[in-house]
Amino acid sequence: MDVRGETYHVTYDPAAAIVVFQGVMRLLGVKDYERVKQLMDNIVATAPDSLTLDLRALRFVNSLGMYLLMGFILSMRDKTRSRVTVQGVEGNHWQARAFRDLKRLMPRLNLEWETTG
Numbered sequence: 001m002d003v004r005g006e007t008y009h010v011t012y013d014p015a016a017a018i019v020v021f022q023g024v025m026r027l028l029g030v031k032d033y034e035r036v037k038q039l040m041d042n043i044v045a046t047a048p049d050s051l052t053l054d055l056r057a058l059r060f061v062n063s064l065g066m067y068l069l070m071g072f073i074l075s076m077r078d079k080t081r082s083r084v085t086v087q088g089v090e091g092n093h094w095q096a097r098a099f100r101d102l103k104r105l106m107p108r109l110n111l112e113w114e115t116t117g
Helices: 030-046 063-077 093-105
Strands: 002-004 008-013 018-025 050-061 083-089 110-114
Touching (some): 002 030, 030 063, 063 093, 083 093
Parallel strands (some): 018 050, 083 110
16 A cells, blocks of 8 residues: 655555555645555554554655544554554664654654664
């Protein structure tokens, strides 16, 4: 399952329980937002025991995209058995700030950092 925009790509592999975000995610309107949200809602509906959000190749996300990620984390938090891991790149400043916010929304969220250099 995947969603492609002009500058981003979101792929979900249910067998591996991983969602990979790549590129620059500037969701500019309802059309872009709804396609990604539908994919994320489908994942929540299946309530996987564990899930990884791989954001290492996501270079930028705008506020609408962050809103989408936060809503997804809140939905997964309500699935009491689901364990969620978010992967990012150490030194990516937007990820450091955003991941802190995601962790506040879901304290049991596991954060994994890839070191650069």
